[in-house]
Amino acid sequence: MNIQRPFSSAFASFKNYCESTQKVAKSIVVSFCAFRNDPDFFQKVFQVAFAVLQLIIIRSPGVRDLSRLSFVLKTANMHDFYRFIQQPRQWFFPVKAETIKENRVLEDLIKYIQNRDNEVEVKIPELNPFDTREEGAAIQLSELDQLEIKERGEPEVQDKLNENDHSDVRKLVKKVLGQLLSTMASEDHAYRNFDEFKNALQVRLNKNLSEDLDLTDLQVTPQWIRRTPFIERIINLSWFIVDIGCIGLYFQEWRLLDTAKWAAHMGQYSAFRGVKDHHLAHWVVGLVSSTFAIKLVEMTRRLQDDALTVEERRHTRWNWVTALGELVFFGTTYMDMMGQIKVNHAYLHCFAIVAKSLGLLSIVTRPKHQFFQKPVRVA
Amino acid sequence: MVYITERVRNAFDNFYTGCTGASERLKRGVLAIGQEGSRILYDIYSLDGFEKWSKVLIADLKMASLIPKLNGIFAECLKTLEAQKDLYYATQIINSMRSFIDPTGKNFRCPGFSKVLIAIGSVFETGSFLQKYKVMSFPACSAFAQELGSMRMSLFGRPDIRFDNIPVFNSFCDKPKDFFIFWASFWDVKTWVIERVYSEEASSSWESYFKLAGNMGKMLLIGGSRWLGAGWPLAIVDVATQNASLIAFIIKRHVDREKKFYASAA
Numbered sequence: 001m002n003i004q005r006p007f008s009s010a011f012a013s014f015k016n017y018c019e020s021t022q023k024v025a026k027s028i029v030v031s032f033c034a035f036r037n038d039p040d041f042f043q044k045v046f047q048v049a050f051a052v053l054q055l056i057i058i059r060s061p062g063v064r065d066l067s068r069l070s071f072v073l074k075t076a077n078m079h080d081f082y083r084f085i086q087q088p089r090q091w092f093f094p095v096k097a098e099t100i101k102e103n104r105v106l107e108d109l110i111k112y113i114q115n116r117d118n119e120v121e122v123k124i125p126e127l128n129p130f131d132t133r134e135e136g137a138a139i140q141l142s143e144l145d146q147l148e149i150k151e152r153g154e155p156e157v158q159d160k161l162n163e164n165d166h167s168d169v170r171k172l173v174k175k176v177l178g179q180l181l182s183t184m185a186s187e188d189h190a191y192r193n194f195d196e197f198k199n200a201l202q203v204r205l206n207k208n209l210s211e212d213l214d215l216t217d218l219q220v221t222p223q224w225i226r227r228t229p230f231i232e233r234i235i236n237l238s239w240f241i242v243d244i245g246c247i248g249l250y251f252q253e254w255r256l257l258d259t260a261k262w263a264a265h266m267g268q269y270s271a272f273r274g275v276k277d278h279h280l281a282h283w284v285v286g287l288v289s290s291t292f293a294i295k296l297v298e299m300t301r302r303l304q305d306d307a308l309t310v311e312e313r314r315h316t317r318w319n320w321v322t323a324l325g326e327l328v329f330f331g332t333t334y335m336d337m338m339g340q341i342k343v344n345h346a347y348l349h350c351f352a353i354v355a356k357s358l359g360l361l362s363i364v365t366r367p368k369h370q371f372f373q374k375p376v377r378v379a
Numbered sequence: 380m381v382y383i384t385e386r387v388r389n390a391f392d393n394f395y396t397g398c399t400g401a402s403e404r405l406k407r408g409v410l411a412i413g414q415e416g417s418r419i420l421y422d423i424y425s426l427d428g429f430e431k432w433s434k435v436l437i438a439d440l441k442m443a444s445l446i447p448k449l450n451g452i453f454a455e456c457l458k459t460l461e462a463q464k465d466l467y468y469a470t471q472i473i474n475s476m477r478s479f480i481d482p483t484g485k486n487f488r489c490p491g492f493s494k495v496l497i498a499i500g501s502v503f504e505t506g507s508f509l510q511k512y513k514v515m516s517f518p519a520c521s522a523f524a525q526e527l528g529s530m531r532m533s534l535f536g537r538p539d540i541r542f543d544n545i546p547v548f549n550s551f552c553d554k555p556k557d558f559f560i561f562w563a564s565f566w567d568v569k570t571w572v573i574e575r576v577y578s579e580e581a582s583s584s585w586e587s588y589f590k591l592a593g594n595m596g597k598m599l600l601i602g603g604s605r606w607l608g609a610g611w612p613l614a615i616v617d618v619a620t621q622n623a624s625l626i627a628f629i630i631k632r633h634v635d636r637e638k639k640f641y642a643s644a645a
Contacts, residue, residue, distance in 0.1 A: 022487075030484040033477035036470055037426045046466070069512040075463040079429075086424050088417035092410070183643040187636075192414065200643075254456040 039079045041363050044356045046076035051352040058346050080246045087240075093190035095197050097181045102371045104223045109173050109201075112218045174372065176204045181371050194220040231298040238291040245284040252280060285334045292327040299323060309373035318362040325355035422632040423625075427474075430467040431625040433460045438621040442614035468556070469508035471501040493563040493570075500559030507554065528552035547602045561601040564594040586634065589627035596620025 035041045050073040056063055057070070180201055183189065191197045202215040228236070251257035259280050267276030299320040302308065308316060329351040336343045423432055437460050440453040475498035478490040489495070509515040528543035543549040550557040571591050599607070599616055607613040 026480050026484060026487075029473070029476050029480060032473050036473045039424070039426060039429070042426060042470075065513045069514060072462040072466055072512060075459050075466060078459070078463055082424070082429060082432075085420040088413065089421040092414045092417045180643075187639050187643060189640055189643065250459075254453070254459065256452070256456065 035364070038363065039082070041360065043076045043079040044359045044363070046073045047356045048353055048360065049073050050076075051349040051356070054349045055346060055353075058349070078250070080243065081250050084243050084247070089190065093192055095191035095194060097184035097189075097371075098369070099226050100181065100197070101224055101226050102177060102181055104221075106170075106174055106177055106372075108221065108224070109177070109215075109218065110167075110170055112215070113169055113173065113213070116213075172208055173205070176208055177201065178371050180204055185369050194224065229298070231294060231301075235291055235295055235298070238287055238294075242284060242287055242291065245280060245287065248280050249284060282334070282337055285330060285337060289327060289330040289334045292323050292330060296320065296323040296327055304378065307375035307377040309370070309375050311367050311370055311373060312375070314367060318365065322355070322358045322362050325351075325358040329355040418633065418636075419629055422629050422636070425632075426467060426470075428628065428632070430464065430471075431621070431628050433464050433467070435618075435621045435625045436460055437464065438614070438617040442611075442618050445611060445614055465508055465511070468501070468504045470505075472498075472505045475501045493566040496559045496563040496566065500556040500563070503555035503559070507556065524552040524555075546605065550601055557601045561598055564597045567591075567594045568598070584630070584634075586627050586630040589623045589630065593620055593624035593627055596623060 035045075050070055053066055053070045053073060057066060191200070198215045198218060198220070202213060205213050205215075248257060248259065252259050263275045263278065266272040267274075299316050302316050303313070303320065329348070332341070332343055332351055333348055335341045336348065422428065437457060440457055440460070443449050444451070444453055444457075475494070478494050478498065479487055481488045490498075506515075506517060506520070510517055510521075528541065528549070530542040531539050532542065534540050534545065543552050547558065547561050550561065568591065571587065571594075596616055596619055600613075600620060604613070607616060
């Protein structure tokens, strides 16, 4: 009896140990696989590996055998070249979860349902009175709306809000809209237009209501769309130009495009005389540096001026840090290329390691997008 | 006079209606092509998609290089694509390990015989990548492969055949991954045939046909490489195989995405 007890406890602790090890192993494999399949993460890992390898080669010239490996690692940069295949979907399917202002849609929807209520009574199934989480969320939303409305100065919606705070309709619609947006974000769904989005919302709402609701007459207003700030549009445009420049650079490296010949040809004309002295690589690196500089300024402005949710603030901070890292790396590389400063290449690789590692960390710590959060301005 | 004016007006009306209808049809056509095309491109945007895409480019450019005027033009591009393919293959082991865990990430599972074979092959591929790019060396494995390759045996009444002269099995000494890929493809083809013969609910989707073509192509490329030689027959089979695999991949991604999309709407 006395012998059995220590054995059984040892067996139980061994079993626990095995189970926890198994759990950790599974989660490691699952997250490794997710990161491996993320093209950005994959690219950054090999960029860091490339820079580390270059440092090793500089410090210990005896390992030059690894130059073939460094060529292979460098090919991960091709993902910049492949980025263009993502673009067309954004033109044809512009309605994504990130582009929708959920609070505005919610207000318009509630307004629409209430106007409709005057004609037909919509039956809302009874909600669980003990579900305090939902109640809390509704109160939070009301505060959020009031804050937003104060900023925007929309008295009409303010009146509506006061009338309908904590109503069952609000809770139900918010829940359904939140579910739809979460699914859109997690499954990477996008709609051709807002009519399709309204249809999807209608189907989901009708599942929760005991009577059919028709959203055909619900007016889609421009306020539903989260406008991209002007600076961000400039940044996106410069990334688009950089992508095209990368295509040119790759074609140049593959000896399929002779940019020097084209530059010399254009330089014959007096208006384009300066083109002869320029290199495509300089232009691309210069543009990348200035884009990161603009991004850094924009992120600083957002952190200072904008009312941001907790998640947005965290994301913006990471963007600020990565933009700074990349600016230091690309800015130094550009000035070195242009002969304005002379930098030891070992330092450039060190800057690359820091910048890309920060990028990796930002991907790893990227939070899952939460809807209906409360934006707060820094005092 | 009135009659002529009426006819001219009718002609203008018809012309206007025709133009409007044509522009409407054109707009619809551009939208349909653009939407489907953009979805296809988006479905490729993943590591597995890049892998298949680079294999397709390699096969297509290799075939184009057989045209005397284009010979050597794509050499640099092919070098980059081959290196990129090697990088994807070397990290494939992570995906293979993932296939032993269920989608919820909580329980282990057996992913099926062909996936197990692919997983074993991807372990060898990582090793071969490290050896090829001189990161690590595996002298014992190389010595074993050499020994095995030079082993002589009698087969089908033919005496003194070297092991590395036996089709399919020779790949075990040279590229072990190919050996496992051959048997994984063979298993998939066998499963497809058995499903057709014994099951009435067998999938007859385009994806299954393209996947079959891809699997048969892989078997032919690995098992019949000597017979195909290095010229046009090999290039054509390679192009057909890689393109079929890419199309099957795109269809699968597209169908999966649509399923999730409609499941979320329903």
